[in-house]
Amino acid sequence: MTPPLAVDIDGTLSRPDRSIDGRVLDVLREWEAPVVVATGKALPYPIALCDYAGIDQNVVAENGGVAYVQDDLVFHGDREAAQDVVDEYRARGHEVGWGPVDLVNRWRETEIAVDRESPLGPLQEIAEKRGLEVVDTGFAYHVKEPGLSKGKALISVADSLGHELTDFVAVGDSANDESMLAEVGTGYAVANADDRAKAAADVVVEAEYADGFLAAVERILE
Template identity: 30%
Template sequence: MLKAVVTDVDGTITDSRRRISTAAIECIRTLVDGGIEVVIASGNTVCFMDGLCKMIGTNGTIIGENGGVYRRTFDGTLRIAGDQTVCREAFDTLAAHFSEQSVTLELYSPDYRFADVAFARNVDPDEVREVVREHRHPVRVLDTGFAIHLQALGVNKGTALSELVGLMGLAPAEVMAVGDSENDIEMIRTAGIGVAVANSTGATRAAADYVSEKKYGDGFVEAVKMYYADFCSR
């Protein structure tokens, strides 16, 4: 039996313009009110996600920084899984490389990140991967479509979910995960039911148990209605 939902934010419970889907939020609140815990999973910072959880109405259980951090409820201890030191070293290498092309890399929220490094998507992600491939401390390069992230190897939303469900007293098989991007693939594979909304990348769709017919937040609602019919009327 499914007892929790973990969902990505951008592209999953938003629309194409990154506006939060009101239908998705109503659906989440119905789940929460029915005793189904909803976990917000994102590449965003903890402070951003705290505000989002408050506004949506969840209990603050999160996976942040693409799995680099996670926490059980607002009152829980923030667990840091990633190693930001290696990410910063890789970023310095990238900054030096692109400066030779007269390109400056813009860090996103450097004072509020604990595990990864994120910067503006004003360079080719494939070139970023090529530059860091030979770095003395290899890192993973994630292109979310909104930013480029550097993450320690072996850290992702799936590994965070595996740890987090233990704190929730659940098993991965009791969770449905919904996403749209490459940084959601491991999370989708880890969960008992993995869902890709219709606007997902091809690799994300291939990893999912179910691909919604609808896009963005409407696709999230579609999946919840399918697997949690008792909580969201058809």
């Protein structure tokens, strides 16, 4: 029987340039069990991906800060606290780095993402002083409340879908996938995954990016 699937987007369903590999869309659409898209991106991005892939909008967004399943939208974090960190960061002369419009953070509701070209040290210092943490996903520095994670948010999503977390398989590539990969029944890391994701996974496939996702799918369905 096909198990429910939790899957990251960037670095997992994408090519190295972060564009979505079209081959994965049919895989998601044809999956014979629930699919949960779990990402560090703001909620509109995975919702749109589900819509265009033709699958139910089961989503974990903002590294576990937001969950949406079966018309139930739950927030697990507080953007105001993260905004205070970023305001002090800017007051010290640093920039978030996304330009004047900042579409990266425009729809975020529980955290703030900072460009990895911006200095990390002062961001971590300010966050720790205010009781928050900074997670490096490989694509951005995310300022968020400690304890939030994809794995933790996936517990309630799985329950809403009528499953235990251990019923799931998951595929990911980044530090923010660590908890998800460790806590599901079987976690798969693609070859481009960082060390934390690889250590948390039960299986590390030899292929990278979307090729790695497709290789993991082949293993899952065997």
